[in-house]
Structures are given as structure tokens and as C-alpha cells.
Amino acid sequence: MASDQDFSTSFIPALYKPAALLPIARHKASLLYLIETYPVTIVVGQTGSGKTTQLPQYLDQAGWCEDGKVIAVTQPRRVAATTVATRVAEEMHCKVGEEVGYSIRFEDLTSAATRVKFLTDGMLLREALVDPLLSRYSVIMVDEAHERSLSTDVLLGVLKKILKKRPELRVIISSATLQAEEFLKFFAGEEYQPDAEPADLGGKVGRIISIEGRMYPVDTLFLENPAEDYVERAVKTVFDIHTQEAEGDVLIFLTGREEIDRAIQLISERAASLHPKSPSLLSLPLYAGLTTEQQMYVFEPAPENTRKVIVSTNIAEASVTIDGIVYVIDCGFAKLRAYNPSSGIETLTAVPISKASATQRAGRAGRTRPGKCFRLYTQQTYGQLPEATVPEIQRANLAPIVMQLKALGIDNIVRFDFLTSPPAELVIRAFELLFSLGAVDDHAKLTKPLGMRMAELAVDPMMAKVLLAAPAFKCLSEMLSIAAMVSLQGTVWVQHSDNKKAAESHRRKFAVEEGDHLTYLNVYQAFVTKGKKDSKWCRDNLLNYRALLRAVSVRGQLKRYLERFGIQVDETLSSHQQTVDPSRQPEQIQRCLTTGYFAHAAKMQPDGTFKTVSGGLTLHAHPSSLMFNRKADWVIFHEIMQTGDKTYIRDITKIEKGYLLEYAPEYYKVT
């Protein structure tokens, strides 16, 4: 038989490759040997190597599921967990939920027969709350670990701890080349010897194994001189490709919606001047803010004699894969979220990408045949890019993670073995917030029962505090709905850029005087009474049907948590009318919100902007908020974020200044 190399150059591979022909097949014996011999195996597998789909099947065949044990494969994203499970079930000739299953939030398709289980890494962490040693699993494979998501990093630390108590457990980390040694060094700990021969790097703990992928070569081109305007330059490059290169679709990486809209506008303007007989251009946007329906267009094959141009954010770098891309245009930037621990404000700004990102982007051109990548920056600029993106754990608000680790019984966060330690300021800031909420005491221990319960609720600490305070304000049922709606993060209304006025008037139908939180409550209540079984009702009101269905699930889950704590949720309308005067209901909700969000308070200025309590910072109501063009005095808000040169607050509710002193006397004490 021809070698694998010959095979890939003379044939175009089918979408579903026969498993035996995947590059991983000839590494089967050595993989199984390493996993049998060492607790930790790092698998460096390029795109198309088949590691995610084949390795779990090899392990199953080799007997790792005897005695009822299960193989877990974690993914950073929900869609990946479900699609890979479907694919492996097909190969194992079973239905999803039988021998192969998946488990993500709100969807558990597993059964007693399940031997291979795909799940999100956040989900596996949740399971550790109930089963701290994850004892039902014989093998845990952490896929895409090089992406270094918050939950992946925490999970790796937890697995290292578990390995000390369960030497028979096998951990497989799938990684890109760059981080493989770092992962091994982390698990080997003191045993790791930097000067050792590569084969002995991990001592008795583990080994690294590389598996070649199925990628076509991609020619990379740099600019000779820096571009002044990369959107303009990207558009020019599209036309250069269109007139000079062979057929094949184009993928452009830009940083956000505004740039994407502008690029699409420019492309369609200039496409008008193409020769009437030349092939046409079809440009399509791709970003997370689009509805699923709108996103589907990018997967449809272009009409005959048409070149497809997809203009995308970072979503196409790892989360979404589009077939038929032959040309990639990379602007060299991405928007990244970061948390400033001294101000407590999140920022969202465009920053240069890493070399690893640039490689990943270029690789998108070589999935179906040899491709080209046009980088809109110079080779010198590329040389100065960081090797890898700063892991999320070094730039995120850590309050939720601190709570989660505490709930897992990991009390000393500072001494917890992180792959990369978070900066001390982020940890300190997290503890300050949790202390002010009453979740931890002077000794940084979780309080009982408040802190323990907050740690178990799957919402951010401020909202968790509000929910646990709600029974005292007789508004628990309402607050559950509000918490569920806030968790949708601004996806309640669908965006129709062509009809802003209509959108405004629809929103006004649900609007109430007190602000965004009570407006959400209105929408939720209208949805469950009128729109739950009818997506048309949502369309008519420009509401996001899928998002609202999700709110119903989230609410149900939060309610079950509270009931487990022994907190009764009274859902009958008549009952709270007996306890609270209906006209006072909004006030109870405003007071209750203040018990969690007192640190997010601001005062409106005569010009309509807001100032923080300390007076230092000018804040703007986000245009999606009701308070964007309404009068208020004091308000609390859910979220604060700086983009460009403005700092926006969103999900805003009016309060009385006195509430702040009443519910957070320590925080606002007069000095």
C-alpha cells in the first residue's frame, strides 16, 4: 500500500475518512502503550489527525471500560461536545446516549450503558463537586487544552491533585506543539529535569507523543510595508485574489462587527465595477451576535460562478470550521476581554494576536487543498508577536473561580497548583469582592451557609447573593426570572439594524419606570404566559425565542438548587399578594438587587452620564439600556465595560441612595 504521504497528495479526502486511514491509526500501539505505562500522556495532534474521535475508541477496545468505568473526553465548547459525540456514536454503530453519550448544561444524553462520554470541561468540574475523585472515570482526556480556557486550567490543577490519590487514573492532554512541554512539566512537578533527554522529560509521570495531521501546505505572504487601514487593505486583497488567483473561497479575519459591516459594504460597492462576465463575489458576515439562522449562510456552497467571501471575527479561528476556504486574509488583531483589578472594570479592546493564533488562522486555508494566507502586517511585526495568547486565568475576574475552587474543598487558592498562576492583584480583588458580599470571612473561609450556597449556584457571585437574599424581600420567584434573564447577556432582543425604530417601540411595550431588571421580569412573564409555545409571538415582538427558552431552563435549574438548600419557591401569584402589597413589589426587588450590586452603584449627572460613588469615573448607559435616555438619580448596574474610549454600564435599575447605606454599611461607611 502507498505511504500515507502519497495518499494525501494524490486524492482529495472524503469528509468522513475511513478510520483506518487516519494518521493516528499507525500510532495506535504506541499510544496504548504510553497510556498503560504512564499516568499522563500529552498528545500533540495536528488538525485532522483523528485524536478526538479515534483515541477514545482505541481505549474502549483495549479494555479501559471494564468494571463499568467510563472514558471522559472534555471540550471547551458545547457544540464540540455534541458534534464529536454524534460522530463517534456513528462509528461505533450506536445511538448517542447508549455506548457513546454527551453531557452539557441542560442536556445529558448518557445512560448506564455509556462507556465514552463527551462533556464540557466546565461540566466535569461540576461533577467533581459531587464526586471529588471523579472515581467513575478510568481515563480523562482533556481536548484542546492549548486554548487555555478558564475551566480547562482549573480542571488541569484539579486533575493533578486527583492523580496523587488515584495513581491508576490516566490523564490524556491534547495540545498544540508549543505548550506540550509546559503541560508535561506541570504534571511531572519536581520530577521534571530540564536537561533530560526528550524521551525522559516527564520521568515516570508522562510522555509526549506527536501525531501528524491531514493538512495541505499553506503559502504565507506578508506585507512589505505596514497597512494604514487594514479593513481597506483586506478589501483590496479580496479583489486581487478574485482577479488573479484560482477559484476557492476567502475567509477574512477582522476584530468586530463594525469592521465586518464596513468591509462587506466596501466589497459590494467595488463588486459593481467588476467586468460583467467575470465571476461574482458574495460576501457574508460571521460573528457570535448573529442569530444561528444568519450564521448558517456561511456554510452553504456559493452559487455557480461565484466566489464566497466570509468576513469573520475570531469565531472562525477555533469555534467554527467552514469547508472550501482556500484563501485567508488575517488583519493580525483580535478583541480580547481583560479585567482591571484596580478599577474592577472589564475592557474589550483590539490587541495584536499571538503567533499561535496567526498559525491557526493560516491553517484555515489548508483544510481542503493547498491554500494561501495573506497577512496584513509585515514579517517584522510578526516576529514581535507573543508566542501564545495570555491565558484567561491571568486576565479574568477571578471571583467565580475562587468560589468554585472553595466549593471543591480547595481552600488555599494561593497555594493551589495552577498551570500558570493568576496575578496576585486579581486574587486579592476577588477576595475583596467576596468578603464585601459576605461570602468569605476574615480568614478567607467560605461562610456558612451563605458562602457555601453562593458557591454552588451557577451564577456570578453578586447575583447569587441577590437570590439568597430574595426570600427576605418576598420576591424570590421574581428574582429567579430576573437572574435567568440577566444570564442571557444581552441576547433577549434580536438585532435588526434595518429597523431600529421598530425595535425601540417593541422594547417600550415591556419597559417599566424602574429600569432594565424589572423590564426583563415583564418580558419573562409575558413569554411564559403568551410566547413559550409560539416562536411567532417572539418574532412579532423582536424577541429572541431561543434565548428565552434558555432563560426558562436556567430559571428551573436555579430553582432546583434553592430547593435543595431547603428554600421554598412560592410560584402562586396570590401568595405574595398576601405578604407584600403589590404596589410595593418593585421596591422590594430594587432593595434586593442592592444587597448584591451595591459595589456597582452610580449617580446620574445633569448631562445624563453617570459618575461612580467615588466620583472618579464618567460612565455611559449602554444604548441597549432603558436608562440610555431616561432620567434617574442613583442606580445599580449588572455590568461595566470599557470599549474604545467610553465606559459603558448595562442592565441598570434605579435605587434610592439610602438603600446603599442600609444594605452595605461597611462598604459605604462614612469616614
Next chain:
DNA sequence: GAGCACTGC
């Protein structure tokens, strides 16, 4: 007058 991408029984 506007926000990158993810996640949680």
C-alpha cells in the same frame, strides 16, 4: 447610539 469568544445539573 452599540459588545471578541466561551462556559455552568
